[in-house]
Amino acid sequence: MRWSLVPAACSLLLCSLWIGTRRGWASKAGIKESGEQLRYPPSKIAIIGAGIGGTSTAFFLRQKFGRDVLIDIFERGEVGGRLATVHLEGQEYEAGGSVIHPLNLHMKNFVKDLGLSVRSSQTKLTGIYNGEEFVFEESEWFIINIIKLIWRYGFSFLRMYMWVEDMMDKFMRIYRYQSFEYSFSTIESLLHALGGNDFTQKLNCTIDETMQKAGFSEKFISEIVTPAMRVNYGQSAKVNGFVGAVSLAGTDSGLWAVEGGNKLVCFGLLYSSKAQLILGTVTSIKEKTRPQRTGGILKMYEVSYQTASGTLSNLYDIIIIATPLNHGMSNIHFLDFSPPIETFQKNYHQTVATFIHGRINASFFGWQDGSDFNLADILTTGNSKLFLNSIGAVSPVKSTNDHTLKPASTSCIWKVFSPESLTEEQLQLLFTSYHSVIERKWLAYPQYNPPEKCPPIILHDRMYYVNAIERAASAMEMSAIAAKNVALLAHHHWYNKLDKIDQEDLNEKLKSEL
Numbered sequence: 001m002r003w004s005l006v007p008a009a010c011s012l013l014l015c016s017l018w019i020g021t022r023r024g025w026a027s028k029a030g031i032k033e034s035g036e037q038l039r040y041p042p043s044k045i046a047i048i049g050a051g052i053g054g055t056s057t058a059f060f061l062r063q064k065f066g067r068d069v070l071i072d073i074f075e076r077g078e079v080g081g082r083l084a085t086v087h088l089e090g091q092e093y094e095a096g097g098s099v100i101h102p103l104n105l106h107m108k109n110f111v112k113d114l115g116l117s118v119r120s121s122q123t124k125l126t127g128i129y130n131g132e133e134f135v136f137e138e139s140e141w142f143i144i145n146i147i148k149l150i151w152r153y154g155f156s157f158l159r160m161y162m163w164v165e166d167m168m169d170k171f172m173r174i175y176r177y178q179s180f181e182y183s184f185s186t187i188e189s190l191l192h193a194l195g196g197n198d199f200t201q202k203l204n205c206t207i208d209e210t211m212q213k214a215g216f217s218e219k220f221i222s223e224i225v226t227p228a229m230r231v232n233y234g235q236s237a238k239v240n241g242f243v244g245a246v247s248l249a250g251t252d253s254g255l256w257a258v259e260g261g262n263k264l265v266c267f268g269l270l271y272s273s274k275a276q277l278i279l280g281t282v283t284s285i286k287e288k289t290r291p292q293r294t295g296g297i298l299k300m301y302e303v304s305y306q307t308a309s310g311t312l313s314n315l316y317d318i319i320i321i322a323t324p325l326n327h328g329m330s331n332i333h334f335l336d337f338s339p340p341i342e343t344f345q346k347n348y349h350q351t352v353a354t355f356i357h358g359r360i361n362a363s364f365f366g367w368q369d370g371s372d373f374n375l376a377d378i379l380t381t382g383n384s385k386l387f388l389n390s391i392g393a394v395s396p397v398k399s400t401n402d403h404t405l406k407p408a409s410t411s412c413i414w415k416v417f418s419p420e421s422l423t424e425e426q427l428q429l430l431f432t433s434y435h436s437v438i439e440r441k442w443l444a445y446p447q448y449n450p451p452e453k454c455p456p457i458i459l460h461d462r463m464y465y466v467n468a469i470e471r472a473a474s475a476m477e478m479s480a481i482a483a484k485n486v487a488l489l490a491h492h493h494w495y496n497k498l499d500k501i502d503q504e505d506l507n508e509k510l511k512s513e514l
Helices: 008-029 052-065 105-113 142-153 156-171 173-179 187-204 207-213 218-233 241-249 263-273 424-430 466-471 476-495 506-513
Strands: 044-048 070-075 085-088 091-094 118-120 126-129 134-137 256-258 276-279 281-291 297-307 310-316 318-321 333-335 348-360 377-380 390-393 411-418 431-446 458-460 463-465
Touching (some): 044 310, 052 105, 052 263, 052 476, 091 411, 134 142, 187 466, 218 241, 218 390, 318 466, 463 466
Parallel strands (some): 044 070, 044 318, 126 377, 318 463
Antiparallel strands (some): 085 091, 297 310, 348 411, 390 411
């Protein structure tokens, strides 16, 4: 959906509305009252971080504020951030965010609007290994899989599907709310609008506790839920219940990726937003004020940054931070803010993605005859003796003439997720022969440890934090949702549209409006 821009002819009316309701907005939204009068659209907006969060924010800001605002995106690394690829033997493979859920509507719309193509995930057989044996091996025959699952877990799989589907139905409300331009000033208020106390309480208990309370057995949680957490977030079933449910939604069928690599979405959004990319490291942000001839005060932010040309600085009306501000990850200094803006203490979790061209050693997993080994995805339970979270055969991000995945018993490209770098000894245990080893270390997502307290979205008067949502759950679509929320929030604050922020009972409100 496209939103109409605010016509220039309305600027005087907006100005009068601003003057008349300035105090009410400052009180409700927590914005300091300093006498400034925001008569016109902002002149310049800075976004720090050119991953999916930053580039989608630029895209949504352009929609909301129009063509005249200047948008700068600062990036110290590569466009795409945690959407990245590695080069191996003339091909590229997804090293970061790899798959997208069929109900991720922002990502689907991005791909459509940007003219990109979809690459469907290939059918692969999956096994779940507990360190001693496979507790489940997928068959090519659907009916055999159903019999196996019922025999071992009863109808828990069907109940889990219904449980996740119910949560997804509630979560999908966010797209309707955002299409009507409603926004939220905290992550908790956003979650509560979608799923009430059930969603917010999921932040305060583990997925293990959540599912046991829902009646799932310890065996099912250990052998099905925990492997999903380990492959998606590199962690156990001790993650919070909300991110755990998001992870389980990722086990659904119909997962897809972008032809040529998911990072192409970020490049496309950057181009479509007509934002200027500044390759440099932001070192500090400082509030600047200057008196106006009318007697008011104009408030702006000074962004200092380091580039190959030296240290530079620019002034901006609005700041969007789309990179983690957690301790040890951000070098941004917030100067002379009251109250002070500090980095957050909870750490991000390290995951190591290692790509190996080799022939898997089936005997390591207790398989007697390696020639008929057919499992192309192996997930693991929480056995402390295991040095890997998962291993799977992967295909290049660009489709080839031969769309079939090589048999797992042959020499393939494998991606291993592990908490630490694989040693030579471990590689020799996993593969009978191998070469072309490439490693990529990631601080990919938060270390989840409920109860969770989400960082603020509003860091200062007109400074917003996209990555606050990652403490609830980290995923491409979550970043896109947070990006649109921040773009709407910034727009509503600028034009004093209080009735679009933190509204209760939105579901019923929209029914009455329609």
